[in-house]
Amino acid sequence: MKAVLDPDCALAGGLAAIRDQFHVPEGFPPEVTAAAEAAARRAPTAHVDRTALPMVTLDPASATDLDQAFAIETSGSDLLLHYAIADVAWFVEDGDPVDSEAWKRGATLYLPDGKASLYPKVISEGAASLLPDGPRPAVLFTVRVAPDGEVKLESAERALVASRAKLAYETATEADLSPQFTDLARRIAEAEARRGAARVDPPEQEVVRRPDGGYALAFRARHASEDRNAALSLAANLAIADVLQAHHTGLFRVMAEPDAAAVQRLRNTARALGIAWPESQSLVAFRTGLDPADPRQAALMLAIRRAGQGASYAPWHAGTLPWHAAVAAPYAHATAPLRRLADRYVIRATLAIMAGQPVPDVVEQAFQRLPKVMGHADALGGQIDRAVIDLAEAVMLSGREGETFAAVVTDVDMRGARMQLADLPVVTRIDAPGAVPGTELRVRLVGVDLANRAIRFEAVADAG
Incomplete structure (x- = not known):
């Protein structure tokens, strides 16, 4: 559905x-x-x-x-x-x-x-x-x-x-x-x-x-x-x-199975959402303890669903x-x-x-x-x-342009950095030179384009 x-x-x-x-x-x-x-x-x-x-x-x-x-x-x-x-x-x-x-x-x-x-x-x-x-x-x-x-x-x-x-x-x-x-x-x-x-x-x-x-x-x-x-x-x-x-x-x-890079992105997403995931714990063991009634954990469950190959x-x-x-x-x-x-x-x-x-x-x-x-x-x-x-x-x-948000970079590839907002179930890209997975950011919403279904953020400062 x-x-x-x-x-x-x-x-x-x-x-x-x-x-x-x-x-x-x-x-x-x-x-x-x-x-x-x-x-x-x-x-x-x-x-x-x-x-x-x-x-x-x-x-x-x-x-x-x-x-x-x-x-x-x-x-x-x-x-x-x-x-x-x-x-x-x-x-x-x-x-x-x-x-x-x-x-x-x-x-x-x-x-x-x-x-x-x-x-x-x-x-x-x-x-x-x-x-x-x-x-x-x-x-x-x-x-x-x-x-x-x-x-x-x-x-x-x-x-x-x-x-x-x-x-x-x-x-x-x-x-x-x-x-x-x-x-x-x-x-x-x-x-x-x-x-x-x-x-x-x-x-x-x-x-x-x-x-x-x-x-x-x-x-x-x-x-x-x-x-x-x-x-x-x-x-x-x-x-x-x-x-x-x-x-x-x-x-x-x-x-x-999700590859190592996908699992690391999920760990970064968990960090962005403030969810503890011990390094020694496997993805399978970790996901069984997630609570869909908690909005942040539900967001992570959605990320896990999309993380497979x-x-x-x-x-x-x-x-x-x-x-x-x-x-x-x-x-x-x-x-x-x-x-x-x-x-x-x-x-x-x-x-x-x-x-x-x-x-x-x-x-x-x-x-x-x-x-x-x-x-x-x-x-x-x-x-x-x-x-x-x-x-x-x-x-x-829409209407929240100018507001700042906490975010964490989940991964970096040829197209730049991908980040997860800490307080909203939003994953998007941002121009953040030098960012590596796990980098904490403060970002400002600078544009919303409803016609093209696009949102644009800029980095304000590195909070890490």
Whole structure:
């Protein structure tokens, strides 16, 4: 989801310019809409009836493109996660207009004022969405979770499911959720800790109005149910990755560890934010103690999230372990097919394997093509994210020209010095000859250019 929320529409004009700059689509071509409307009327005929399972969904309150529904039951000392994922492939056929358009987009693009969906609403927020207004076709994964958090995919089948409730992070209570929900999340978290996983989920930023009429960037409180819900997807994706790896096929999400330079930048950022990080403590050990409810620690969590060498997609290849450093294991994306193109093909491959059938050629071929398509979608989403954050920072600082701020240089490269403000979640560049990482500065805001989403500081004095 987006890193910045804008409930008061303070960014409206700038967001329109971002949409124009990055050619964010406003809708779908008529032939795609017509094909989607016809597909949405397709009755599920290859699905077993699993409507007796007490499924619920858990998402942001405003979400209507619901990829996932779940039910959890006890099986001896294990837990069984019944995880229903929207059966997008039932509505989208290879080579049809909806499929062709999805290959052009790759993923849903999110901005604070709305999204550009991967699929037309009649599918993504209607026929395929796991809304609680009647049975929906889904792919039902059953994942066995052992007491130590190890996961195994027990089955995968096309099924009709019926969500009992559309729960929201903001309002869901313990009574609304399965009694095993918290236990399952705990098991997955403990397994992550044993693996040395460095996954971090910072809270979202939002633009809020200050008492003086200006704006500030703040962090929205993250609900415990969000983290626990993320554990369900993690469990399913890890179990699916194991199956794909064992059968020498699939598409994996891969990411290298942050390099030494990135870790040093994070240490400098921690220093700028006044957060103690002992030299003897690793990044993995350090991040587990960060509190997202503390604005400065939340800002550092966001920096850690952005510090990796970049996640990408890779097809299975003999002799190569598809490793994702943040989860410290092979990992696949399968649980958000309404929002990511790649997930639809990972799901199809897993269905075939679990049914004892060969993976269709069209899916194997897609695994070779998808890294480029998904890489482009990731890059575009990242550029839009950065532009939105730049805009939010400019709006936040507008009217504060002439003020001075404390900052710390986090790194220096060919383009000059990058600094982190000590009291605001702002990272920007400054002309500071002779500065080295860790240099403390006093800087004055000398310009804000809302049209170009730019802010400009000058060094006042070295406070170090």
